[in-house]
Amino acid sequence: MALHFASSSFTTTLLILLCIFSSSLFLSNAFQHHHHPHVARHNYRDALTKSILFFEGQRSGRLPSNQRMTWRRSSGLSDGAAMHVDLVGGYYDAGDNVKFGFPMAFTTTMLSWSVIEFGGLMKGELQNAKEAIRWATDYLLKATVHPDTIYVQVGDANKDHACWERPEDMDTPRSVFKIDRNTPGSDVAAETAAALAAASVVFRRSDPTYSKLLIRRAIRVFQFADRYRGAYSNGLKKYVCPFYCSYSGYQDELLWGAAWLHKATRNPTFLNYIQVNGQTLGADDSDNTFGWDNKHVGARILLSKAFLLQRVQSLHDYKGHADNFICSLVPGTPFSQAQYTPGGLLFKMSDSNMQYVTSTSFLLVTYAKYLTSAHKVVNCGGTIITPKRLRVIAKKQVDYLLGDNPLKMSYMVGYGPRYPQRIHHRGSSLPSIAKHPSKIQCSAGFSIMNSQSPNPNILVGAVVGGPDQHDRFPDQRSDFEQSEPSTYTNAPLVGALTYLAHSFDQI
Numbered sequence: 381m382a383l384h385f386a387s388s389s390f391t392t393t394l395l396i397l398l399c400i401f402s403s404s405l406f407l408s409n410a411f412q413h414h415h416h417p418h419v420a421r422h423n424y425r426d427a428l429t430k431s432i433l434f435f436e437g438q439r440s441g442r443l444p445s446n447q448r449m450t451w452r453r454s455s456g457l458s459d460g461a462a463m464h465v466d467l468v469g470g471y472y473d474a475g476d477n478v479k480f481g482f483p484m485a486f487t488t489t490m491l492s493w494s495v496i497e498f499g500g501l502m503k504g505e506l507q508n509a510k511e512a513i514r515w516a517t518d519y520l521l522k523a524t525v526h527p528d529t530i531y532v533q534v535g536d537a538n539k540d541h542a543c544w545e546r547p548e549d550m551d552t553p554r555s556v557f558k559i560d561r562n563t564p565g566s567d568v569a570a571e572t573a574a575a576l577a578a579a580s581v582v583f584r585r586s587d588p589t590y591s592k593l594l595i596r597r598a599i600r601v602f603q604f605a606d607r608y609r610g611a612y613s614n615g616l617k618k619y620v621c622p623f624y625c626s627y628s629g630y631q632d633e634l635l636w637g638a639a640w641l642h643k644a645t646r647n648p649t650f651l652n653y654i655q656v657n658g659q660t661l662g663a664d665d666s667d668n669t670f671g672w673d674n675k676h677v678g679a680r681i682l683l684s685k686a687f688l689l690q691r692v693q694s695l696h697d698y699k700g701h702a703d704n705f706i707c708s709l710v711p712g713t714p715f716s717q718a719q720y721t722p723g724g725l726l727f728k729m730s731d732s733n734m735q736y737v738t739s740t741s742f743l744l745v746t747y748a749k750y751l752t753s754a755h756k757v758v759n760c761g762g763t764i765i766t767p768k769r770l771r772v773i774a775k776k777q778v779d780y781l782l783g784d785n786p787l788k789m790s791y792m793v794g795y796g797p798r799y800p801q802r803i804h805h806r807g808s809s810l811p812s813i814a815k816h817p818s819k820i821q822c823s824a825g826f827s828i829m830n831s832q833s834p835n836p837n838i839l840v841g842a843v844v845g846g847p848d849q850h851d852r853f854p855d856q857r858s859d860f861e862q863s864e865p866s867t868y869t870n871a872p873l874v875g876a877l878t879y880l881a882h883s884f885d886q887i
Contacts, residue, residue: 422782424881427795428505431870431877434793434841435491435512437807438867440479440547441469441519451812451837455547456554459534460522463556467534470519473624474866475805477547478535481523482612482624485571486672487867488516489640490742492578493682494875497746499582501882509874510582517579517594520572524597528604532568532612533557537623544825546810551822557619565612566630569605570637571675573598577640595644602637605630628667628674635661636675639682654683655694664701668708668717669728670739672868677705681743681750688754699756702747706770707760709740714761723786723851726777731861734791734846735869737777742872744774745879771883778876781843786851793865794840801834802857804864808839809857829857843869 436449440456459479460467473483491513499506523531539552559565576598583591613625635658642650662676670677683698707715709726719727728736748767751757758765776784783790783798790796793803803809810816810825815836835857842865847853853862881887 420884424877425886428877428881430794430841431873432508434870437839438471453548453813459554466522471867475864476540477550478537478540480624481532482568483672483868485575487871488575489578490871492582495582498875498878502878503887513579524601529560531558543822544829545822546807548813549819557616559612561608563615564608564610566605566609567626567633568612570633573602573637574640577644580644631661632675636679639679668705671735681747685750688750703758706758713763721849721851725780727849732845734843738869738873741774741777741876744770745876791844791846793842794838800844800855802855804857804860808835808837812837
């Protein structure tokens, strides 16, 4: 069902909603303190600080005077010129110099969700987290400035990947790719709407004017996503695939986007949309992998909150859908499907597996919060799973990431005594502008990329793809599957680390 609004009544409703937009949820009264009885083996507060700092190393555009990752410099200052639009800013998604809108939007949604659920516990890191979100939303506002159009990528990935150069030096084409009515992209559009809506909740109290701008744009972008249906990797296949193909289709993003708009606006239009379209958009599909491509699980957890805590009875089924995901994760239950390495790490796939570890850990601590507030548990075929059990599973995953693993290796750069030295990241691996002011040409950097020398610039807080299914990690720069960091790996980790730092009285 396409989403159409009666313009006059909807505008009136929207104005009323925006006027009463002050009931912020991120300092949720429902949060209850859960302190683990023993002393933590890890400094979760330090890891939290570093996980947010990482985003400064991924910044594109003109860097501010308070930039803390000082080996980076401004870059991409003419981005958008190819289409006469300002697309300066945003984030490089991983170790290259391309700005991919699909994962950038998901990163923004997850950073925002981390702050919505746990921002009240972040203390001094809250402002840094908000700045990381705003760096993205400022860009997403630029990318959606024209109605029924989204500029979804800057840079030709194939040509960018043919070079190993610093973002400050890049001379590959800064091609701009867009979706519009003729070349739709409901997946990237609905994810962008989700990001803008989630961020609007973050800024609701601290910057209400900005918050209202975000939610207005989110509504407009979601209408575009819903009205002009299609996967963006159909029309833009040769530019976005195989990098960020929409393998799962766009139905999950439409459900996810509607869930975030429902949360941000409380407009019954979006609840009705979810009720009418939920099944056809895959609400009860059995897919249990949550990441930049597939949002079904995240939508189920988010919508279950509306049932558990706001008593929205029409969303009753989402508690069951969320429980099914939990049951698939817990070893020893009748419905357990998840695979774990011998060392205990959740293992979904060989390419950048740690992104699923962090996203799952976030969902576990978040759902545990909802269940505790509602005095509910999960029943997995007769096996009762308590919120405490979910937190224990999440903590084990985060602890593995931070060094409790067979290699005693932290997979977060700059955390702990032993961490990856040769990450797959152009800016980190090449000499900084300060150390080497003259340009390093496109192909000249490959001699460094293929070397065994440690990266000279520490990308503090970067979480790499991680070990293989046998807990092995070669620490080879050329091995992008295991050694490349990404923004969407760090974003959900921010929330999980905040919970853990708080629960051990570190924050």
